[in-house]
Amino acid sequence: MRNPCNPCAAKNPCNPCAATNPCNPCAAANPCNPCAAKNPCNPCAATNPCNPCAAANPCNPCAANPCNPCAAGTTVELTEAEAAKAYDCVSGPMKAAYTKSGNAVAAAYQGWRRYSRVAYQSATHGGRYVQNFANGKARAYGAFEKSGAMPVGSVLAKDSFAVNTRGRVSPGPLFIMEKMPAGFNNASYNWKYTMIMPNGSVFGVTNGRNSAGMRFCYECHASVAEDQDSMMFLPDEYRIR
Amino acid sequence: MARALPAIWLLIGGLSGSGAAPARADFETALAAYDAGDYGAAYEEWLPLAKSGDGDAQAAIADLYFSGLVGNTATANGVRRNQATAAWWYRRAARCGHVIAQLNLGDFYARGIGVERDPVQASLWLGLAGKSGNDWANARNAAISTGMTADEKSRAADMIARWRPDPDCTD
Numbered sequence: 001m002r003n004p005c006n007p008c009a010a011k012n013p014c015n016p017c018a019a020t021n022p023c024n025p026c027a028a029a030n031p032c033n034p035c036a037a038k039n040p041c042n043p044c045a046a047t048n049p050c051n052p053c054a055a056a057n058p059c060n061p062c063a064a065n066p067c068n069p070c071a072a073g074t075t076v077e078l079t080e081a082e083a084a085k086a087y088d089c090v091s092g093p094m095k096a097a098y099t100k101s102g103n104a105v106a107a108a109y110q111g112w113r114r115y116s117r118v119a120y121q122s123a124t125h126g127g128r129y130v131q132n133f134a135n136g137k138a139r140a141y142g143a144f145e146k147s148g149a150m151p152v153g154s155v156l157a158k159d160s161f162a163v164n165t166r167g168r169v170s171p172g173p174l175f176i177m178e179k180m181p182a183g184f185n186n187a188s189y190n191w192k193y194t195m196i197m198p199n200g201s202v203f204g205v206t207n208g209r210n211s212a213g214m215r216f217c218y219e220c221h222a223s224v225a226e227d228q229d230s231m232m233f234l235p236d237e238y239r240i241r
Numbered sequence: 242m243a244r245a246l247p248a249i250w251l252l253i254g255g256l257s258g259s260g261a262a263p264a265r266a267d268f269e270t271a272l273a274a275y276d277a278g279d280y281g282a283a284y285e286e287w288l289p290l291a292k293s294g295d296g297d298a299q300a301a302i303a304d305l306y307f308s309g310l311v312g313n314t315a316t317a318n319g320v321r322r323n324q325a326t327a328a329w330w331y332r333r334a335a336r337c338g339h340v341i342a343q344l345n346l347g348d349f350y351a352r353g354i355g356v357e358r359d360p361v362q363a364s365l366w367l368g369l370a371g372k373s374g375n376d377w378a379n380a381r382n383a384a385i386s387t388g389m390t391a392d393e394k395s396r397a398a399d400m401i402a403r404w405r406p407d408p409d410c411t412d
Contacts, residue, residue, distance in 0.1 A: 173276070195272070197300075199303065199304040199345050203272055213268065
């Protein structure tokens with residue numbers, strides 16, 4: 001009577017005998033066993049839009065895809081006017097939050113040239129709204145795909161804010177890329193990635209504190225390492241030229 | 242499913258930090274989830290670390306509660322805004338000497354976020370963070386001290402001088 005596949009158990013959510021059940025938990029090799037409580041990829045969950053069983057699903061959260069676009073799928077969407085207004089409200093708190101870290105870029109970046117005309121939603125940064133800044137050394141950034149390799153000392157900063165389902169806007173992380181001399185880190189193509197949390201915590205610095213935690217950054221950016229010196233550019237409609 | 246105040250955990254398991262310490266790799270997994278906007282998954286990864294005494298994870302959990310990011314993910318997971326719980330986690334890390342937790346807790350006391358407004362406690366925690374060299378904490382402490390009485394300043398200074406990390410801290 002301990003048969004986990006008992007089709008008569010009325011409360012068994014994993015009834016493999018149900019003709020429409022695509023998730024037979026009795027199949028030992030079934031990677032989509034919905035009975036596994038800790039399975040984050042349960043395809044039977046009605047609200048899960050990232051069914052890992054669908055081979056062609058580009059949003060499969062189980063795949064080792066560092067650029068998983070699923071996270072952005074259900075974020076709150078703002079109009080440009082709303083995004084601009086939200087940024088006006090949150091830019092001060094963002095700077096105040098980031099400067100808690102003591103990081104020099106956090107204190108300086110809002111004085112740098114901005115290359116986005118309005119905050120836009122970035123699928124590769126968790127669906128948050130972001131703006132792009134670059135320091136003087138990185139002025140070639142304004143040529144976007146034609147900017148070539150950045151000189152050592154170039155610093156790119158991307159601040160971010162999130163909007164929850166109740167419309168509340170709150171600062172997100174500050175993402176920083178700094179071009180370092182050759183030999184700094186071959187895997188990151190000599191970019192130093194830093195992530196500063198909205199409470200001032202520095203949660204990772206390439207070749208520094210929690211360097212391993214920054215691996216997902218350069219693994220994602222590596223897709224454009226050869227052609228664009230690891231820089232992913234914002235959508236054309238948001239660019240300031 | 243949004244996370245509310247983990248009252249049962251606070252009463253039963255939260256103060257003990259029992260069990261084997263999770264691997265630091267979990268922190269990186271949490272960070273990747275946070276970056277991807279999956280705050281619910283980040284919470285699940287950070288929570289065991291926080292319970293085991295990891296100050297960074299405690300500060301991260303505090304920030305999730307302070308920010309209140311719900312429904313911003315594919316699974317509609319998240320952490321419901323709860324300032325008192327944010328303050329609780331900051332306090333836990335601050336008592337072990339975590340500088341970012343100290344300065345945020347001090348700021349909470351200065352502004353009355355999740356705790357009763359208390360300039361002495363604010364000055365204590367900001368002062369401790371400032372002693373570690375954090376400029377923001379020193380500037381914030383200087384700003385609030387202008388509104389404090391001489392007695393309040395003296396009490397805060399005395400508490401800073403006598404302060405030691407909690408002996409239960411694992412770090």
